Amino acid sequence: MFQLSVLSDLTRIPPNLFSLPRLAAIKQELNGKYANKVIPKLGLVISVWDILEVEDGLLKPGDGAIYIKVRFRCILFRPFVGEVLTGWIESCSEDGIRVNMEFFNDIFIPKSLIFENSIYSPKENAWIWEMDSENRLYLDVNEKINFRVEEEVFNDVKPKGPENPLSVYENVNGDAKEEKANATPPYALVASCQTDGMGCVSWW
Amino acid sequence: MKVEVARDKLLSNYEVYEHLVEIQKENSWSYSIPDDGKKEGKRRKKRKVDTLIDLEIITKDLSRYLVQNSQSNDTKVEKIVNLMLGLNMYKLERIEKLQILNLLPRSLVLLYAIIEDCDQRFTEEQCEDLLSLVSDNFPPQDGEDGQMEVIEDGEEKKDGRAKEKDEEEEEEEEEEELITIEEDEIENIHDELEHEVAGKKVEKEIDE
Numbered sequence: 001m002f003q004l005s006v007l008s009d010l011t012r013i014p015p016n017l018f019s020l021p022r023l024a025a026i027k028q029e030l031n032g033k034y035a036n037k038v039i040p041k042l043g044l045v046i047s048v049w050d051i052l053e054v055e056d057g058l059l060k061p062g063d064g065a066i067y068i069k070v071r072f073r074c075i076l077f078r079p080f081v082g083e084v085l086t087g088w089i090e091s092c093s094e095d096g097i098r099v100n101m102e103f104f105n106d107i108f109i110p111k112s113l114i115f116e117n118s119i120y121s122p123k124e125n126a127w128i129w130e131m132d133s134e135n136r137l138y139l140d141v142n143e144k145i146n147f148r149v150e151e152e153v154f155n156d157v158k159p160k161g162p163e164n165p166l167s168v169y170e171n172v173n174g175d176a177k178e179e180k181a182n183a184t185p186p187y188a189l190v191a192s193c194q195t196d197g198m199g200c201v202s203w204w
Numbered sequence: 205m206k207v208e209v210a211r212d213k214l215l216s217n218y219e220v221y222e223h224l225v226e227i228q229k230e231n232s233w234s235y236s237i238p239d240d241g242k243k244e245g246k247r248r249k250k251r252k253v254d255t256l257i258d259l260e261i262i263t264k265d266l267s268r269y270l271v272q273n274s275q276s277n278d279t280k281v282e283k284i285v286n287l288m289l290g291l292n293m294y295k296l297e298r299i300e301k302l303q304i305l306n307l308l309p310r311s312l313v314l315l316y317a318i319i320e321d322c323d324q325r326f327t328e329e330q331c332e333d334l335l336s337l338v339s340d341n342f343p344p345q346d347g348e349d350g351q352m353e354v355i356e357d358g359e360e361k362k363d364g365r366a367k368e369k370d371e372e373e374e375e376e377e378e379e380e381e382l383i384t385i386e387e388d389e390i391e392n393i394h395d396e397l398e399h400e401v402a403g404k405k406v407e408k409e410i411d412e
Contacts, residue, residue: 001217001306002214002215002216002217002219002220003211003212003213003214003215004211004212004213004214004215005207005209005210005211005212006207006208006209006212007205007206007207007208008205008206008208009205009206028255028256031256031259032255032256032258032259035256035258035259035262036258036259036261036262037258039205039207042207042210046220046224046262046263046266047223047224047227047259047262047263049223071208073212075215075220075223078211080299082320083299083303084303084307084314084317084318086273086307101269102265102266102268102269102272103262103265103266103269146314146317148317195317196313196316196317197311197313197314197316197317197318198317
């Protein structure tokens with residue numbers, strides 16, 4: 001589920017951090033820059049693990065800050081394809097199940113990857129696995145489930161531009177808000193729930 | 205930024221959890237009311253939070269996730285070493301061993317899900333041995349054993365989750381209070397900054 005990656009970067013230590021020991025200041029800057037962010041094609045950074053190498057600092061004319069090239073290792077959340085993870089069902093819809101892992105929520109199980117003979121019941125807002133004519137197992141919201149990672153999707157997210165001041169008047173219905181909620185995540189997982197051992201933890 | 209080694213090492217949940225606990229200790233983010241709140245200490249803490257807010261969020265969410273998945277403070281390193289030594293007796297891939305350590309399978313079904321082609325590579329006896337190895341080193345906690353019970357408790361569990369959510373909201377409220385205090389401080393800083401800028405202008409004029 002987690003891995004260490006070696007990165008190198010040029011960090012800018014602003015003057016207000018000069019009072020700290022050098023390593024502490026670098027760590028703080030790196031954590032501020034990388035923690036809880038997705039690196040494309042690499043994964044979600046949790047935090048800096050350790051600092052391997054610190055080069056001499058550089059100064060830029062007209063800037064009070066110091067620039068230091070560092071090599072460091074950080075913890076990344078990057079499950080491999082085929083790994084079994086545990087999470088909670090966030091929501092169910094006709095298209096599939098959305099899974100929530102507290103710190104990472106962009107996990108989706110499409111309907112084609114849920115158990116065979118499963119149907120969605122809009123009335124109960126749940127997916128039902130009909131094992132045989134007698135046994136019906138429910139995949140309810142907030143149920144703790146096991147799932148298998150099938151595919152990882154990285155999206156290039158463009159930087160946010162300035163907001164259109166006219167949009168306030170144009171989108172009276174609040175479309176803008178919806179757009180924000182449906183924005184493509186930089187890192188998402190496609191999961192499956194088809195084999196024995198998957199599905200609600202309490203079943204097995 | 206340059207990625208030098210994409211996958212240097214794999215980490216177990218335990219190692220990650222230990223690291224998070226350390227970060228929380230360093231920054232004194234305990235998410236509970238501190239015993240003695242000295243003013244000076246509190247101030248310094250809040251300044252840090254400004255830049256490390258993302259780190260605080262992720263450590264909080266992730267450690268909660270790990271705790272809910274049978275990770276606890278009293279996991280002993282010897283137990284993990286014991287388990288790994290035991291697992292080394294079997295012909296398992298590295299990632300399979302890692303997953304066994306992370307998920308601590310209690311049933312054959314889950315073990316089969318973790319280990320590829322389990323029925324061809326291992327006999328049923330070996331699998332049973334593997335399971336007992338796990339439960340010897342990490343005895344199941346309350347609620348984990350007795351699967352029938354868990355099913356009956358399904359409703360209660362949901363309530364538990366709801367309660368947790370309530371608590372979260374409370375926490376958020378507390379945080380909001382803190383933020384308002386911070387805003388006052390920020391205003392002060394702004395004043396100071398303006399003074400400084402004004403001072404510089406005066407200097408410039410003198411230079412000219």
